[in-house]
Ligand SMILES: Cc1ncc(C[n+]2csc(CCOP(=O)(O)OP(=O)(O)O)c2C)c(N)n1
Ligand SMILES: CC(=O)[C@@H](O)[C@H](O)COP(=O)(O)O
């Protein structure tokens with residue numbers, strides 16, 4: 242019987258011997274590979290955190306103590322040994338476990354995460370609460386080197402170093418974000434190495450770090466210099482400068498070292514950072530050799546793993562368009578906040594390295610750096626997921642829109658995203674961007690229209706957002722930028738004439754609407770491709786002709802296309818009935834986007850049922866007998 246079979250709670254992990262802990266790590270690793278091979282998932286990060294997971298659950302009672310994982314994508318092992326091994330195959334699947342820690346899922350999940358860099362501020366808050374209540378549970382924040390490039394992590398560290406609550410911060414440094422990690426801190430961390438003398442001192446017997454540091458100080462100048470690096474707040478170590486004790490780096494795959502240092506750091510007062518060095522993808526050769534692809538692979542054959550092509554996607558189309566636009570105009574830059582691969586920018590980064598910038602997981606910096614470029618006459622494109630743009634929202638207002646700067650927001654993952662679930666849904670950006678003076682927002686129905694929108698946006702200038710969904714796109718023939726269409730900004734297009742009703746569709750719902758109305762000559766379909774500005778003239782003409790208008794969007798109803806249309810109809814005193822289809826006021830969990838579109842009423846079958854309910858289509862025999 243394997244060790245994992247005997248582990249049903251962290252109490253079981255606490256009771257394991259050293260040998261059993263090593264065995265548990267090996268079994269966890271195999272299980273993580275198996276689970277990710279079934280349905281895809283965050284493989285490389287979870288493999289890199291196996292030994293840390295085992296050590297933390299051996300030392301801490303994680304139902305009481307708080308382990309605050311940053312991003313939470315590395316917690317497959319954590320979920321398996323905290324009572325969820327029987328459900329781990331469902332991770333990221335409809336109705337299954339979430340892909341990140343989620344407080345509603347387990348008392349061992351200290352908080353709900355998915356967006357990076359939140360762990361330190363959350364841990365600070367928990368520590369303040371603990372101390373205010375006179376409690377004594379432990380708090381351990383686990384943050385990756387990538388997440389540490391996020392501004393809120395550094396700001397929280399600055400506050401932690403000031404307040405000095407007792408907590409352990411494990412910096413899990415694998416030199417990787419999704420891409421290679423970037424930034425000066427990342428470079429600094431390469432300069433650190435485990436001092437040989439530390440091993441010498443330890444050889445004198447297991448003593449506390451405090452004793453070790455005193456010994457070092459006594460050991461003369463060499464050690465004194467080294468000791469200063471550990472404990473002298475004036476050392477070059479930036480963590481010391483921020484008031485946080487720094488220990489490390491140690492081998493993050495050595496369970497014995499992890500247990501030794503975690504236990505000793507736990508004895509120290511105030512905040513201590515334990516810097517561990519790990520390998521992303523550890524223990525699975527193909528993931529170690531290509532941690533970028535194996536950061537989040539789709540399902541694969543665990544016995545014969547190969548990196549599979551994701552096919553032609555909207556991100557591929559954007560990457561190609563960005564290359565062409567940047568070749569056609571040397572003022573065009575592309576900025577990504579640590580999502581080079583996800584945004585389709587690998588080729589661009591190689592073709593235009595001088596006008597490509599990965600700012601790390603710092604969406605706020607991405608937006609305002611673009612503002613700085615635009616202030617000096619450049620034409621920056623901020624390539625960013627809808628959900629992550631939420632991190633740079635104030636910067637969009639304060640630094641771009643107020644000055645009416647020439648910044649294009651190339652928004653990927655607009656709409657429901659699938660396995661990443663409620664922390665990553667790209668379903669709010671129409672609402673939060675539409676409200677901003679000088680901003681406009683568009684969504685193409687296909688790749689040629691994406692190209693036209695990007696080209697026109699760059700030409701017209703001002704803040705402009707072009708958004709597209711996650712997933713496959715239909716390739717369009719290559720064409721020089723000069724041949725790309727230029728659009729009348731704010732113009733909708735009538736794709737199918739109608740008389741009694743019109744569906745005003747956006748992005749993926751354009752295809753859905755054409756499908757649902759193919760046999761209905763009285764129901765028209767409009768590509769409402771500009772949500773701000775709306776095509777008010779066309780809307781007014783349609784409103785005066787139709788018995789009913791229907792909007793259909795893969796976005797929350799509150800503030801989306803339907804809201805924009807409703808506001809305009811009211812403002813113009815147009816009394817046509819309006820039927821709005823979209824996402825209600827709920828957080829949408831992970832699932833199959835196509836099924837969710839149907840469930841929310843804007844998939845093709847649901848659209849058809851709406852038309853039937855409105856008397857615009859005969860119920861099909863099957864449904865009539867339902
Ligand atoms: C605010 C935000 N921006 C971007 C992402 C996408 N993302 C998920 S994991 C990751 C890299 C995290 O690197 P690190 O913290 O070092 O963890 P590792 O994957 O190396 O274990 C990124 C950029 C995110 N989750 N949140
Ligand atoms: C954990 C995280 O935020 C990223 O890995 C994200 O899951 C990437 O999403 P895509 O798979 O849509 O690129």
Ligand SMILES: [Mg+2]
Nearest residue numbers: 385386387417
């Ligand atoms: Mg990392």
